[in-house]
Amino acid sequence: MVSHRQGNAQRISALDERAEALHLKRDMGIADARAMHPCIDIVEADPEADRRLLEGLADWCDRYTPLVALDGVDGLFLDVTGCTHLFGGERAMLDDILSRFFHQGFDVRAGLAPTPGAAWAAARFCGDRIVGSGEEEALLAPLPLAALRIAPETRASLESVGLRTAGAVMAAPRAPLARRFGASLLLRLDQALGHLDEAISPRLPVAPLSVERHLVEPVTLTEDIERLVGLLATTLKTDLERRGEGARSLALLLFRVDGAVSRIALGTSRPMRDPRLIQKLFHERLAALEQDIDAGYGFDLVRLSVLAAAAFDMAQADLTGEVADDGADIALFADRIRARLGEGAVLRPVAFESHLPERAVANIPFTEAPRRITPPRKPGKVQAPKTIFPPERPIRLFRAPEPIEVPATEMPEGPPRNFRWRRALYRVTRAEGPERIAAEWWREAPGDPSASSRDYFRIEDADGRRYWLYRQGLYGGSQVAPRWFMHGVFA
Amino acid sequence: MAISAVARETVFALRRQIAKIEGTLPERLQAPAGAPLDTDGSADAAPSDLTIVRRGLAAALPDAFLPVGVERLDAALGGGLPKAALSEIHGLETREAGAVAGFALSLTSLILKQAHGLPVLWIGTTEIFREAGFPYARGLQASFGIAPEQLLFSEAPKLVDALWVAEEAARMTALAAVILEIRGNPQRLDLTATRRLHARAASAGRPVFLLRQAAEPEPTAAPVRLIVSSAPAVPRVTVAGPLAGSIGRPAFTIAIGKSRTALPGQFTLEWNPDERAFDERRGQRTENSVPVVSLPRGRKDPAAASGAVLAFPAPRSSDVGSSATGGQPPPGQRAAHFGPRRAG
Secondary structure, three states: OEEEEEOOEEEEEEOOHHHHHOOOOOOOEHHHHHHHOOOOOOEEOOHHHHHHHHHHHHHHHOOOOOOEEEEOOOEEEEOOOOOHHHHOOHHHHHHHHHHHHHHHOOOOOOEEOOOHHHHHHHHHHHOOEEOOOOOHHHHHOOOEHHHHOOOHHHHHHHHHOOOOEHHHHHHOOHHHHHHHHOHHHHHHHHHHHOOOOOOOOOOOOOOOEEEEEEEEEEEOOHHHHHHHHHHHHHHHHHHHHHHOEEEEEEEEEEEEOOOOEEEEEEEEEEEEOOHHHHHHHHHHHHHHOOOOOOOOOOEEEEEEEEEEEEEOOOOOOOOOOOOOOOHHHHHHHHHHHHHHHOHHHEEEEEEOOOOOHHHHEEEEEOOOOOOOOOOOOOOOOOOOOOOOOOOOOOOEEEEEEEEEEOOOEOOOOOOEOEEEEOOEEEEEEEEEEEEEEOOOOOOOOOOOHHHOOEEEEEEEEOOOOEEEEEEEOOOOOOOOOOEEEEEEEOO | OHHHHHHHHHHHHHHHHHHHHHOOOOOEEEOOOOOOOOOOOOOOOOHHHOEEEOOOOOOOOOOOEEOOOOHHHHHHHOOOEEOOOEEEEEEOOHHHHHHHHHHHHHHHHHHHHHOOOOOEEEEEEHHHHHHHOEEOHHHHHHHHOOOHHHEEEEEEOOHHHHHHHHHHHHOOOOOOEEEEEEEOOOOOOOHHHHHHHHHHHHHHOOOEEEEEEOOOOOOOOOOEEEEEEEOOOOOOEEOOEEOOOOOOOOEEEEEEEEOOOOOOOEEEEEEEOOOOEEEEOOOOOOOOOOOOOOOOOOOOOHHHHHOOOOOOOOOOHHHHHOHHHHOOOOHHHHHHHHHHHHHO
């Protein structure tokens, strides 16, 4: 028995057959239940875990249709329009669903009807019933008002005027019903009867292309899965070719025998349709996820979906099999590395207009995105004057400038004579500078210590190593003493 | 000579193309030692140096060596750095990371002179990028002429991942060069790992530079190991003569740790960012810098110690700001200095 807190009282939120046999009911107070049967076993409800379980089941139901929606906390909608023939008809599909859930240890009620409302009612009040087109009224008529999915208050007031079944409501004149009980009652009624369309909102976007393979014998080996991916990708290729597209984003869904679903998604930097390359990418991804994917008793359904596609440009290869475009190799290489090591594994520097050294270059994850970010020059516009001698910049920059200890400088504004960095003392033999770089006041808060300007010095130490130091702040000017930082290394 | 070299190159390229179409490996005779086609220095090779090299498809280049551009170093290396190979560049301490990376980048810059537009991949572990700093694209462009569009960085959290990326990258012909940066002497970077890298680099015909920061020399499959440390830079050269107290072009001290010729040597090179070429510094101190015996392993590079003895006195900080008074040229030069000004 599972309890939950409602208001100030602990109430029963769910109970099993044995508890039902003891005449306990839902929404009964725990104190009452304990008074009746002191030895009952009570577990605190965990709505989060319930939700996760339901979502897991929804993932699993993806094997029947891509349109799966959650219904409250204890139901799932499956839009199986056009999918039933794949499983041998409606009855066979329903039996398949029920038997598979049964073997997973779930007690499931299912109903199949032309409208979501009727299916809902059939599942909850008739159990395992298939309602044909036009039979909705006959199904609903004997059912209680709860089968209409209406608010409890509406139901109570309907019952108070003597309308106790859905059939009675259907027989009643519509206008007074609408006036007295609001439009939602008639909306629900019309939706259940099919007079109005009702759309379910699926959890996941429907992939434009999907290929799947049901396996009689579940597979467990990674190599088998990779081979299957290759086969599926070959099928996918013809579909992509027909559409003139290549995949930009792919997902591999592995349905385990006991109901768990693994979803492996990856993106590509340019449209791709070659099965060999797709298999290669998934090889890397599967190698990276080796610990995370538990094959258990094996996967009995493998599906490869194209989540996003883009136009694919064909390129003619020459006799040696080489395509002139070298970018494709790099893109594929980057894709493979990203598939294994994550999005940020391959970085590409992009120059930005900024005087602050750390902002002047941004290292962004590699994509085939536009190579230049700076807008093209307008002919009439006045350009900033170009410096003939660009300022010296280090070849390596520390991610965060490292504080250094500077005992003394010869002049207040001059370079240090020696400094201590990473617990080692360095003697400065030569120095160039300062190069003053003011903070970007339009970005930082005015009181921020990082908003003060920096004086950069190029330093050579006694061993000939060259560093880039800076002093933040000025001597004497403000209350805050200036601090010294190591920011980069020269060749 | 030049025409025949060009013709030979064309013939080799065609032969390679045909071999690729037919799917057969070209087998050919190569004279690698001392007979680089591009350098006009020591062109005649001893007959004993002739070796039959059987290589993969892309590696059958007529010029298998990258001449550094400094005659003595090229001669000591036997023609230059091998292009289709793994080369180790060592730094003895992490703080030498700037010099080690700078030397590798200048070699990359030399390669990019020939392979236009191809990107360069720099792989490093998170550890080394944290300890020694992340490559800064602005500085690379200013000092080595490598445009940001040509650069790719890969940061791997673990050494295994970095090695995997490097192995994948080493066999790509679409990259001009691969730089792999590792700190210390990890167990995993052993002879086998370097052999794998070297084999892939050789079959792709592209260089792989293995930068080993703060590492002891170990057995390696790389044919060349250079030990790099920074050398004091000379002052900037201005129209008015050297500017006292200024820091000029980057300079490196290179010691050969391993090479095919097994000749020891120590050189001080200066990188010229404008011409993208090396100059050897032949000052008074570096003239007889080649040691009689090879350097003992594990001890500090003697060049770094000698580097502290500067010909130029340490400047007072007042000199930096007002260098015009510090670097007062002699009267003879002054007239020459004013001459072009009037003309301009």
